[in-house]
Amino acid sequence: MDYVLVTEQFLNGFQLGIILFLMAAGLTLVFGIMDLVNLAHGSMFMIGAFVGGTITLVTGSFILGVVLMIPSMLVIGMVVEMTTLRTLYPRDHLDHVLATFGLILFFNEATRLIWGPEGLVVPLPALLDGTVALGAGITYPVYRIVIITVGLAVALCLYILVSRTRIGMLIRAGASNRTMAGALGVNIPMLFSIVFGIGAVLAGLAGLIITPITAAQIGMGEDVLILAFVVIVIGGIGSIRGAFIASIVTGVIDTMGRSFLDVFLLLFLPENAAESAGPALSSMLIYVLMAAILFFRPQGLFPPKGAG
Amino acid sequence: MSNALKDMVKEVALEARELNKSFGGLTATDNLSIEVARGEIHAVIGPNGAGKTTFVNVLSGLLKPDSGEILFAGRDVTLLSAAARVRQGLARSFQITSIFRDFTTLENVMLSVQAGQGHSFRFWAPTARDKSLREPAVDLLERVGLGDRVDVTAGNLAHGEQRQLEIAISLATNPSFLLLDEPMAGMGPEESQGMIDFLKVLKGSYTMLLVEHDMDAVFALADRITVLVYGKAIATGTPDEIRNDAAVRAAYLGEEAV
Amino acid sequence: MEFKNPANILTVMVVGLCAVVPFLAPALGEPFYVIVFARIMIWAIAAVSLNLIMGYGGMISFGHAVYLGIGGYTIGILAFHGITSAWVQWPLAISTCALISLIFGAISLRTRGVYFIMITLALAQMVFFLSVSAERYGSDDGLNILARSDFGVSFFDLNDKLTMYYTIFGFLLASVFVSWRLIHSRFGAVIRAAKSNDTRVQAVGLSTYTYRLTAFVIAGVMCGIAGLLQANLENFVSPDMMNWPRSGELIFMVVLGGMSTVFGPVTGAFVFLMLSEILSTWTIHWHVIFGPFLVLLVIFARGGIAGLLTPGRTRE
Numbered sequence: 001m002d003y004v005l006v007t008e009q010f011l012n013g014f015q016l017g018i019i020l021f022l023m024a025a026g027l028t029l030v031f032g033i034m035d036l037v038n039l040a041h042g043s044m045f046m047i048g049a050f051v052g053g054t055i056t057l058v059t060g061s062f063i064l065g066v067v068l069m070i071p072s073m074l075v076i077g078m079v080v081e082m083t084t085l086r087t088l089y090p091r092d093h094l095d096h097v098l099a100t101f102g103l104i105l106f107f108n109e110a111t112r113l114i115w116g117p118e119g120l121v122v123p124l125p126a127l128l129d130g131t132v133a134l135g136a137g138i139t140y141p142v143y144r145i146v147i148i149t150v151g152l153a154v155a156l157c158l159y160i161l162v163s164r165t166r167i168g169m170l171i172r173a174g175a176s177n178r179t180m181a182g183a184l185g186v187n188i189p190m191l192f193s194i195v196f197g198i199g200a201v202l203a204g205l206a207g208l209i210i211t212p213i214t215a216a217q218i219g220m221g222e223d224v225l226i227l228a229f230v231v232i233v234i235g236g237i238g239s240i241r242g243a244f245i246a247s248i249v250t251g252v253i254d255t256m257g258r259s260f261l262d263v264f265l266l267l268f269l270p271e272n273a274a275e276s277a278g279p280a281l282s283s284m285l286i287y288v289l290m291a292a293i294l295f296f297r298p299q300g301l302f303p304p305k306g307a308g
Numbered sequence: 309m310s311n312a313l314k315d316m317v318k319e320v321a322l323e324a325r326e327l328n329k330s331f332g333g334l335t336a337t338d339n340l341s342i343e344v345a346r347g348e349i350h351a352v353i354g355p356n357g358a359g360k361t362t363f364v365n366v367l368s369g370l371l372k373p374d375s376g377e378i379l380f381a382g383r384d385v386t387l388l389s390a391a392a393r394v395r396q397g398l399a400r401s402f403q404i405t406s407i408f409r410d411f412t413t414l415e416n417v418m419l420s421v422q423a424g425q426g427h428s429f430r431f432w433a434p435t436a437r438d439k440s441l442r443e444p445a446v447d448l449l450e451r452v453g454l455g456d457r458v459d460v461t462a463g464n465l466a467h468g469e470q471r472q473l474e475i476a477i478s479l480a481t482n483p484s485f486l487l488l489d490e491p492m493a494g495m496g497p498e499e500s501q502g503m504i505d506f507l508k509v510l511k512g513s514y515t516m517l518l519v520e521h522d523m524d525a526v527f528a529l530a531d532r533i534t535v536l537v538y539g540k541a542i543a544t545g546t547p548d549e550i551r552n553d554a555a556v557r558a559a560y561l562g563e564e565a566v
Numbered sequence: 567m568e569f570k571n572p573a574n575i576l577t578v579m580v581v582g583l584c585a586v587v588p589f590l591a592p593a594l595g596e597p598f599y600v601i602v603f604a605r606i607m608i609w610a611i612a613a614v615s616l617n618l619i620m621g622y623g624g625m626i627s628f629g630h631a632v633y634l635g636i637g638g639y640t641i642g643i644l645a646f647h648g649i650t651s652a653w654v655q656w657p658l659a660i661s662t663c664a665l666i667s668l669i670f671g672a673i674s675l676r677t678r679g680v681y682f683i684m685i686t687l688a689l690a691q692m693v694f695f696l697s698v699s700a701e702r703y704g705s706d707d708g709l710n711i712l713a714r715s716d717f718g719v720s721f722f723d724l725n726d727k728l729t730m731y732y733t734i735f736g737f738l739l740a741s742v743f744v745s746w747r748l749i750h751s752r753f754g755a756v757i758r759a760a761k762s763n764d765t766r767v768q769a770v771g772l773s774t775y776t777y778r779l780t781a782f783v784i785a786g787v788m789c790g791i792a793g794l795l796q797a798n799l800e801n802f803v804s805p806d807m808m809n810w811p812r813s814g815e816l817i818f819m820v821v822l823g824g825m826s827t828v829f830g831p832v833t834g835a836f837v838f839l840m841l842s843e844i845l846s847t848w849t850i851h852w853h854v855i856f857g858p859f860l861v862l863l864v865i866f867a868r869g870g871i872a873g874l875l876t877p878g879r880t881r882e
Binding site: 031035037039084087088091093094095097098099101102103104105106107108109110112113222226229230232233237276279280283284287288290291294295298299300 | 620626628673676677679680681683684685687688689691692695696698699700701702810811814817818821851852853854856857858859860861863864865868
Binding site for chain 3: 390435
């Protein structure tokens with residue numbers, strides 16, 4: 001175990017954390033503001049990858065794929081919100097789970113119908129295909145650095161959007177007091193549609209930017225969705241800050257665990273035991289972390305205000 | 309412990325010592341001490357936002373105080389859960405009617421009776437045929453005047469009837485002490501008078517701490533009154549003493565007169 | 567129980583059909599339906615167990631299928647190591663499910679609402695990923711079970727088709743009967759009361775957490791029995807039997823049949839699985855129809871089948 005590998009894996013974990021954050025941010029906003037459990041958020045991740053990927057393949061430009069994916073996902077997200085989810089706000093969580101579960105089945109199968117069962121391979125743009133020396137003997141793929149940078153920029157924008165701008169103020173007002181915000185002349189249904197659309201764009205962006213690494217596949221959103229749930233539970237529902245910190249922690253622990261847990265276990269287990277226990281334990285690591293955090297803080301690290 | 313001391317301990321049914329509870333920056337209970345003597349009705353009054361319901365929630369164990377202690381029948385119950393306090397005989401009712409709306413009136417009280425009979429880890433025998441639950445529950449419903457509403461779904465009862473059921477649920481746990489959080493809330497004058505009469509009947513058998521807005525009810529029932537303002541007790545005394553207390557008049561009664 | 571109620575008549579028909587299928591299906595030249603009905607009954611047992619905590623107790627577990635997996639894998643792993651005696655397998659499967667549901671319940675029941683849904687999901691996925699990473703036991707591909715549970719007596723042999731079928735049928739009837747007794751008992755009264763008003767239950771002196779946890783463990787064990795039956799029926803276990811869509815489908819079966827009705831989950835499982843069976847013969851892309859159907863069901867038919875057939879009955 002040398003420090004080059006450790007640093008690389010740390011950065012990989014950080015990058016996974018960024019992807020998780022893009023997913024969790026939309027989820028936590030929708031949970032926190034509309035009190036809606038949305039399983040179909042994973043479908044937005046997948047649709048973003050397929051739509052953006054197709055645009056990339058047709059136009060030959062990954063940048064164009066990203067740029068055109070954004071309005072597409074905004075529209076798709078808002079349409080889903082207006083046609084289906086809107087009727088679910090007054091319902092209980094069980095109805096949310098069931099209806100959005102139905103949506104997942106639909107989106108997965110519709111994607112299979114349109115793009116076929118094989119999925120979509122999107123090549124890395126030549127410009128970003130390569131590695132860069134970070135010093136001290138560490139080289140790292142340019143593209144992964146781009147993902148990290150984009151993710152950090154989005155996190156910053158989102159923070160500014162929610163805490164500093166008029167629309168952010170409206171979002172917060174709408175969350176804490178719908179009637180009041182409605183009385184102030186805010187179009188609450190429109191606001192909710194926009195928030196949902198933004199969430200869909202973030203999820204779509206996450207799906208698209210990892211596609212050059214993993215390829216777009218049917219059902220790709222669900223595994224990420226469950227990790228994003230873990231993130232939200234750890235971070236505290238409704239908290240962007242909590243989602244960010246929990247995303248990075250989850251990403252790093254999961255990645256580092258998968259790489260080094262068996263090596264670590266060798267310190268006090270015989271070799272064959274460590275080799276078989278390592279992968280099993282590392283796949284459980286973040287869930288154990290979640291259970292431990294919830295045991296001491298049932299509302300997550302940054303619980304919503306007023307829920308005390 | 310000498311007998312005299314035992315008697316003294318017995319005298320005080322419930323004692324709160326220097327209770328504090330705050331939510332964020334807001335102090336809801338401010339260094340509050342109170343003693344409720346066995347057999348008395350002790351009323352707690354105060355303007356809106358005085359922290360009355362918080363106080364009841366801390367005494368009943370739904371909220372943990374930030375500091376201070378609560379003694380019930382001479383025993384420290386500060387660390388006990390709400391459920392454990394009920395098992396010791398400290399029952400409560402709720403200001404906002406808290407019943408099982410989709411149970412029948414009888415089932416509401418039966419649940420409470422079964423809770424009073426020890427643990428409910430009995431998995432097999434149907435409760436509907438259980439006389440040891442049904443009979444005390446029917447008796448109690450007759451006592452509170454709901455004898456002819458036994459099989460009505462609780463959610464369909466009139467408001468006043470739901471308030472009566474609320475009290476019946478609390479009584480069915482076999483308590484020695486009742487914490488009553490605004491039992492007359494939302495009642496018309498006639499219903500209120502009925503509740504006052506009923507509480508007078510209960511008076512011999514239970515010690516009560518009564519939080520109430522209805523001044524007529526308070527002065528008709530209370531042996532002693534504590535006045536809360538912003539979570540602080542500004543006065544404690546007999547109804548006459550409270551009526552004539554200058555500080556109380558200024559802070560509270562005066563306000564109402566205006 | 568009112569037998570004039572159309573929902574109950576439907577249930578009696580479904581249960582009656584289950585009872586005669588091993589004779590009826592071959593007679594009609596459709597012997598395939600025997601195994602279809604055996605599968606439906608296993609899912610029905612699992613749905614009945616979920617209904618105990620979700621329908622009556624308000625605990626929306628989105629990870630209930632994990633106990634199918636744990637029950638099934640206990641059989642599979644023991645058989646893999648050559649232990650096929652039912653007297654060892656079944657008690658071990660049941661106690662493993664009890665232990666895991668005790669741990670998972672103790673963690674997840676500390677939370678409420680959305681947190682509870684997500685934590686039960688995450689804990690179940692943890693076990694799912696554990697089974698995927700268990701290379702020794704087949705990982706993704708699952709594990710073939712070479713011999714069914716052996717009771718060591720000649721008159722009760724699960725390799726006999728009828729014995730296997732009616733064992734499942736017997737467990738289905740038992741699970742419905744047990745859940746009926748449970749929810750009408752003192753224990754059931756506490757669980758149902760805690761669903762509608764948790765604070766009030768505490769304020770009459772009952773610690774709801776302990777009662778909920780007990781119900782959670784009972785449901786976990788009951789679902790684990792469905793899992794061990796499934797392992798025996800299919801001679802196969804795989805991670806997929808506890809993947810999260812299975813938990814979602816279980817929730818749907820309960821809601822479809824009508825929550826908080828004793829027989830509802832049985833009808834729900836029957837309708838859900840028959841519908842899947844029929845739709846999937848039309849087109850391999852049947853989820854395109856089934857997904858929106860489920861959405862419409864949630865939006866327009868809140869009381870499930872029991873609600874549709876019984877005027878005035880809705881959930882809540």
